[in-house]
Amino acid sequence: MPTTQHAPLPLGHKILREVARPVRQLTGQRNKGVKAPTPTANAAVPPAAAPAAQGIMSFHPTDCTVEPEGVALVKELVRQSQQFDGPIIEVGTLLGITATHMALAKAPEQRIIAVDAFCWNPWGLTPDVHAALATQVLQYLISVGEVQLIRGDKNKFYEDYKGPAPAMVFLDAMHDYEETKKDIEWAQRIGAKIISGHDYCDKFPGVMQIVDECGGPRRLSGSVWAL
Ligand SMILES: C[S@@+](CC[C@H](N)C(=O)[O-])C[C@H]1O[C@@H](n2cnc3c(N)ncnc32)[C@H](O)[C@@H]1O
Known part of the structure; x- marks a missing residue:
């Protein structure tokens, strides 16, 4: 960021x-x-x-989102995900800017699930203000059923998730080794077809380490990675 x-x-x-x-x-x-x-x-x-x-x-x-070259790869991956069933799941939504880019690239029948605990933002907004702002940014997409915004901790979401295997996951919540490992392992366990995320860069060595342990980035643009 x-x-x-x-x-x-x-x-x-x-x-x-x-x-x-x-x-x-x-x-x-x-x-x-x-x-x-x-x-x-x-x-x-x-x-x-x-x-x-x-x-x-x-x-x-x-400051709210992924760098432009990363967004280009996110959109390409979303277009690839159109061939698969299941939702697109973004873990860590912040204000919903990348979720909006995803919505622009997805097939009409695809749905995006955006998960955020609203526990961190770079502006010091309280969790309730942060959640209200993200809800406003995503209001149109939520209203027409394109995006479902889930407020909650990602690990609880993983425990509770009973839906179909996602067509794609985009992991962008916590950027340390242990948490990113949990994210990737969950995505692999539930059979996500495309596993991607943000911040494969020197600033986040934990992300680089676990992505490398999983075979390294198959695709990398900016700091957006895909296994
Ligand atoms: C880097 S921002 C996400 C940016 C967003 N993907 C984009 O590109 O527009 C990280 C987000 O992850 C959320 N987050 C951090 N830890 C979390 C957790 N354990 N569960 C759910 N969300 C979390 C923060 O509240 C924050 O909004």
Whole structure:
């Protein structure tokens, strides 16, 4: 994930306002007739996220997702997956940007299951704000049934999953050796036809190690890998 620094922009204020909106709605302030706080930077950021305001002021859309050459491979893999039955499963969704790219490349009858515990984001958003924002980003695709967004820990999802073998999995949640090993082993156990993921790069040696132990990347573009 790129960590480029950007000068503070007015865009940051808009993002703070939009990010805070679902929290104000969730807490029912409007329904109870309580005037919502003026969306200044301080009022808009929930207390737990306030120290991270500096982080969101440097928000840039390219920080939200996979690099362009990686996206090209993701879309190619999704097109290949059209020949197989079963869903496409993305583990680690963040805001749903890669899920949206996948939706653009998939066959109409394919479904995407996007799993996220909303336990990490680079902007210090609270889990509820993060979940609400991802739900808004994916709202159209969720509404028309193209994407199912599941909020929960990936390992619990693996335990509970009773669906058909996925046509493709895209693994992009935790990037250490042990967790990526669990991801790949689950995907192999349930018979995923295409097993891929993000962050095969020096910054994440654990991902490189387990992917190499599994035979190395059959495909690699940017840091998107496929076994
Ligand atoms: C690098 S981001 C995913 C980016 C996304 N795939 C994209 O390209 O747009 C990692 C995501 O994994 C989620 N995550 C981390 N650990 C998780 C876990 N144990 N279970 C489910 N989601 C997890 C984080 O909340 C975060 O949203």
